[in-house]
Amino acid sequence: MHGSADLESTLPVALIHELQQIIGVDGVLTAHSDRMVYECDGFTIEKSCPDVVVFPTTTDQIAAVIQACNRFETPFLPRGAGTSLAGGTLPIGGGVMLVLTRMTNIEEINLRDRYAVVQPGVVNIRLTQALAGTGYHYAPDPSSQGACTIGGNVATNSGGPHTLKYGVTVNHVLGVEAVSSEGEVFRLGGPNADPAGLDLAGVMVGSEGTLAVVTRVWVRLTRNPEGVRTMLGVFDSVDDATNAISAIIGAGIIPAALEMVDHDIMVALEEAFQFGFPLDAEAILIIEVDGIEAGLDAQRDQIIDICEEAGAREVQQAENEQHRQQLWKARKQAFGAIGRLASSLVTQDGVVPRTQIPQMYQKIMEIGEKYDIRIVNVFHAGDGNIHPVMLFDERDPSQIERVLAAGGEILQACLDAGGSVTGEHGIGVEKIQFMKQMFSENDLDVMASLRSAFNPNNRLSPDKMLPTAGACGVERHAPSKMVAQ
Amino acid sequence: MQSLQPGTVEELAGLVEQAYEQSVPMYPLGGQTALHYGLPAKTDGWGISTEKLNRVIDFPVKDLTLTVETGITIQALADMLANEGLMLPLDVPQQSQATLGGVIATNCNGPRRFGYGTVRDYVIGIQAVNGKGQLFHGGGRVVKNVAGYDFCKLLTGSMGTLGIISQATVKLKPVPEEAVTVAVSLDDGATVENCIAMLMESPTVPVAVELLYGARWSEYAGDPNRRYTLAVQLAGTESEITWGQQRLADDLKACGAPGAFALSSEAHVALWQQIQEFPAAEHELTIQVKTVSSGAVPVIEKCTETDPQCTIQSDIGNGVVTVGFEEMPETGISGLVVSQLGPLATVYHGHVETLRCPAPEDLTLGTMWGQLSGPQWLHNRVKEQFDPRGLLNPGRFVYQ
Incomplete structure (x- = not known):
């Protein structure tokens, strides 16, 4: 960690010394071999290594680091657990990365007024675990909840299966x-x-x-909730399943969660978890x-x-709580299991109006055929959030090109249907x-003006989210294996 | 004041651009039911009405979303939704006049926020014209969407100071099969607090929890000789309601509040109508204290101590206390708001707003809006970006 032998950081030595004084040498990574861990997040296609990585433990330290970065006109950005699937924590142009995973305190739990105060590095599931037995939980439950941090959830407005009824992070x-x-x-x-x-x-x-x-x-x-009923609907055709989704929402029922998994993913899940899927x-x-027991049956x-x-x-109905937990474990670890199907995979995060899931599924499969790319699907179906997963071999450049083209076409189809290119992963x-396809020039201009109210020098996480600032300078040509939601 | 009624969003954008070029102040107008909310305008300018912007753009019923222009009245919206068994559960006063745009701009919420959430939970797409005449949008028409900055949140409660809201997409909810009110009379703050703490955790999941004080509410109370009426609204299927009513009565009794009863359906409708209209009702002085839930009882007791003749309606599960005074308290507005209630609200993480007062010209930032949450410089910078010439609703909101 203190190795100066491979100190390759291009930052001024004076800035690095200042950072070491603020944080302590134990909390500053300068060696290239250490920093390389932070060159990408869950989106591994593009990489850029931070010049230095710091691990602050207090708000004051963060403020001091940012002030130092401003004095040295150096870009900086925060990072949680690095589970972003969209490159949200990619340090474009290098600079200082603030990794907040040492700020893990749950500072207050107030049940009477239904709030908790947490530091940004608290892992999502830890809060719900800390609430065990109180009758309360923290509702947003992204599939990566065992690793991702609440600070990161705030940054990306994370979702999860149960956000259908309970809402997303915001x-x-x-x-x-x-x-x-x-x-x-x-x-x-604050609390109010x-x-x-x-x-x-x-x-x-x-x-x-x-x-x-x-x-x-x-x-x-x-x-x-007082009670819960978890069901597993088994379908002989995907069209029937997607039509059922559409019919459930159309009937005015808002389940706590409504997820779809197609055959190929189910096979991978069964190999991984032996749940007994058909x-x-x-x-x-x-x-x-879920809800009032008296109304659930x-x-x-x-x-x-x-x-x-x-x-x-x-x-089928989950027989008991253990059975239910197994089912959710299988669903939330779907992407880990898909790793068995191919050497590389890329997932998309489009959204369509929820009654258009049947048409969208067909479109996805047509696009897969057109580009000769195998696509398997797991959907947060109840709110129209699709996750088509494209399987390929990254050693074959022609496959990579086809994957990128197919992904683009799928997202365009989502926009054509009146949807969005991202439901929960972010831009x-x-x-x-x-x-530029989703928003007009005015929209982007006004977004840029909002950013400049907060971030006038654009030193905080530059070249993200908005295409207006200069080119990001990273060629996109090498999708590789990704862990996804 | 000259009032202009653009017929299309393009016309609206053109008007604002013209006003920008000529540096004319603009006052966005919806149903004009909340013009007294906020500091009074001090400069002349153009009233820009959304009256003619009331078209339905897209109503995919089975997606449970609706895209409309914001000049539509809440009544017209509610009628259209009711035909499909749907609702936007926001409890807006003066619905036949109030518009969706006004509701979003003023972040108008009512009793059922306890179970259904607030404006910010329903607006998923928004279009507006900023102070330079730029027509822009954020969000979209789908229920889950994280692309770009969240202008829906930014514009909700922005009081028409960042943009004139011209179109919105909202999420909808199915109308529940049934709704019922369980009411009980209570005498003291300690029992109220016991009951509220229980209701916060109740498996009956009420959609609204109201604490009422004053003669106006006595016809709904079981025992008019007691100080407070607690009204709890349950909504759901018949079997849920049947079970919930009994469970609530038992739990309230265990909290020291025996005698809970269900209102007749006529009384139920009348009560919630009256609660919904209360913040807009005519009083000499109406203030609203917004704290965490546990702050409500201390605030209510302070108010009744100051003036036993006041009338109180409190969304107590959410810590919102609206107080109507028939006479100006001896301390005057600033004595009441700044010296008495302000510090108490601060203890409970809240602030005080003035909804109606006899001499609005004497209101200050402090007596109108209470303690600002967030730094002044950041509010000012955002305002400068969206409205660089300060023409949208100048002087009415928190910038200085």
Whole structure:
């Protein structure tokens, strides 16, 4: 860690010394071999190594680091666990990376007023674990919740299967403390949901670390439901499954979660988890309803009827809590299991109006055929968020080209259907070229003006999210294996 | 003041651009039900009305979303949604006049926020014209979307100071099969607090929890001789409601509040109508204290101590306390808001706003909006970016 032998950082020595004084030498990585770990996140296609990596433990340290970066006119950016799938923590142009994973305290839990205060490095699932037995939980549950941090969730406005009913991260963030791009500590919102002034805490959520560095978060706590029913709908055709999804939402039922997994992913899941999935089926739906116990059987029966009417072979119900947990474990680790199917994979994160899932699925499969790329699918189907996964061999350059073209065509199809290119992963660097297709010149201009209100020198995480600033300078030509949601 | 009614968003953008070029102040107008909310305008300018911008752009019923121009009244919107068994559960006063744009700009929320959330949870796409005449949008028409900065959050509650909101996409909810009110009369703050703490955790998941004080509410109280009426709204299927009512009555009794009863359906409708309209009702002085839930009882007790004749309606599960005074308290507005209630609200992480007062010209930033959350410089910088000449609703909001 202290190795000066391979000190290759191009930053001024004076800045590095200052950082070491602020953080302590134990919290500063300068050796290239150490810094290389941080050259990318879950989006591994593009890489850029930070010049120095620091591990602050307090808000004051973060403020001091940012002030130093400003004095030396050096770019900087925050990073949580690095599970971003869009390159949100790629340090374009190098500079100083602030890794916040040492700020892991849950500072307050207030059940009476339903909020908790956490530091940004708290791993998502730790908060819900800390709440065990209280009757409350933290609702946003991205599949990476065992690793990702709440600070990172705030940056990307993370979702997860249960956000269908309970909302995404922004619906659960009451306030943030942050350090401005010029090094000033400030607070927006707090325990009370109605702060005076603009909803700037709401604006911070999903800003992908480009407005300020979040150092503390006030989150809403959600009451555990009294009861839950989890079902597994088994379908002999994907079309029947997607039509069932459309019919459930169209009937005005908002389940807690409604997920679809197609045959090929199911096979991989079965190899990994031996859950007992019906391997001869073409698609399964995981459907969960929760709420007042007295009403759940009726909701379950209604959903079973809709699925059967859509042609479901059968609808099983999770027998007990253990069985339910196994099912969710399998779903949330789907992408780990897909690694068995191919040497490399890339996933997309498009969204379509939720009743258009059937048409979108067909479109995806047509695009896969057109480019001769195998695509398997796992969808947050209830809110129209698709995750088609393209399988390929990165040693074959022609496959890489076809994967990029197919991915682009899928996202364009989402836009054509009135949707979005990202439901929960973010723009980062990955989808920056799509911003011009989704937003007008005015839209992007106004977004840039909002950024300059917060981040006037554009030193904080430059060249992310908005395509207006100079080219990002990274060629996109080598998709490789990605761990995804 | 001259009032202009653009017929299309392009016309709207053109008007704003013209005003920008001539540096004319602009006052966005919806249904004009909340003109007294915010500091009074001090300079003349153009009123820009969204009255003619009331078209439905897209209503894919089965996607549970709706895209409309923002001049549509909440009543027209509600009627259209009710025909499809859907709702936008925001409880807006003066619905036949109030517009969707005004509701978003003022972040107008009511009692059912406890179960259904607030404006910011429903607006998923937004279009507006900023102070330079740029027509821009954020979000989209799908329920999950993280592309770009969240202008929906930025414009919700921005009081027309960053842009004139011209179109919005909202999420919708199915109308529940049934709704019922369980009410009980209570005497003291300690029992109220017991009941609220229980209701926060209740498996019956109420959609609204209201604490009411004052003669106006006595017809709904079981016992008019007691100080407070607690009204809890449950919504759901018949079996959920049947179970919930009984469970609530039992749990309230265990908290020291026996005698809970279900209102007749007529009384239920009348009560929630009256609660919804209360913040807009005529009083000499109406203030609103917004704290965390546990701050509500201390705030309410302070207010009744100051003036036992006041009327209170509190979304107590969310810590929102609206107080109507028939007479100006002896301390005057600043004594009440700044000296008495302000510090108490601060203890409970909140602030005080003035909704209606006899001499609005005497209101200050402090008495109107209370303690600003977030740095002044950041608010000012955002304002400068969206409205560099300071023409949108000048002087009415928190910038200085």
